[in-house]
Amino acid sequence: MSREKGKLDRWEEIVGTLLSVQDYDNFIRIAIKVSYSKTVILEFPIDSKEGKALASKLGEMKNTEKVGILRTDIPNKPIVVRVKEGDDAQEVGSYE
16 A cells, blocks of 8 residues: 655645554554555644644544545645535535
């Protein structure tokens, strides 16, 4: 399986299966399986708005859940996290 470090630009979303959420050397590191053979690793500073939002929302989730992470250009909502439950996806949180 291929693992690569990813970066989200504004209004870019990554969707896949949550594999892990780790606090690593002052960064929040998120591993998301986006295809059968590819895993993307996202890192954000733990003290950033994005890092705080992801740590609080994804830290509570079980691995293997389908998630979508959208980066925005909205100052009070830089990250939106969606979780797929059954056949529906719903926004479960964002940093405000």
